[in-house]
Amino acid sequence: QGRIMNIADGMHVWPKVVHSHVMAELPFMATENILMACVKAGGDRQELHEKIRVHSMAAGARVKGEGVPNDLIDRIRADPAFSAVHESLETIMDPSNFVGRAPQQVEDFMRDEIDPILIKYDSLLSEKSLDNVNV
Numbered sequence: 001q002g003r004i005m006n007i008a009d010g011m012h013v014w015p016k017v018v019h020s021h022v023m024a025e026l027p028f029m030a031t032e033n034i035l036m037a038c039v040k041a042g043g044d045r046q047e048l049h050e051k052i053r054v055h056s057m058a059a060g061a062r063v064k065g066e067g068v069p070n071d072l073i074d075r076i077r078a079d080p081a082f083s084a085v086h087e088s089l090e091t092i093m094d095p096s097n098f099v100g101r102a103p104q105q106v107e108d109f110m111r112d113e114i115d116p117i118l119i120k121y122d123s124l125l126s127e128k129s130l131d132n133v134n135v
Helices: 015-042 045-066 072-076 081-093 100-118
Strands: none
Touching: 015 045, 015 072, 015 081, 045 072, 045 081, 072 081
16 A cells, blocks of 8 residues: 554553563673683683583573572572672673674664655654554
């Protein structure tokens, strides 16, 4: 019919669900930062790497095999080999440390690619959609 359907009309993103998924994987993502902080504080890289590998494998096995929450950070907190970072784990685990340039890339993409399309088809975007998409 020559009309553009807004595929995102009615879409709902559940921030707490997204946060839950991010936090479940974040401990694995943070292991390199934890390792580097410990090495910087004087720890032995090979020894710490092996300990992180063992803790990660055990935590991953529990998550996948038993369906329990990820306890990798609890394991690291309980291991004296990582005492150099025990007090800074919350800072190391801040999700914003792991997004890189994504926020700027999204802004650039929206400005350079999406905004011109929205302007071009503004009159068509006011049409009401009958479908809802829930994510």
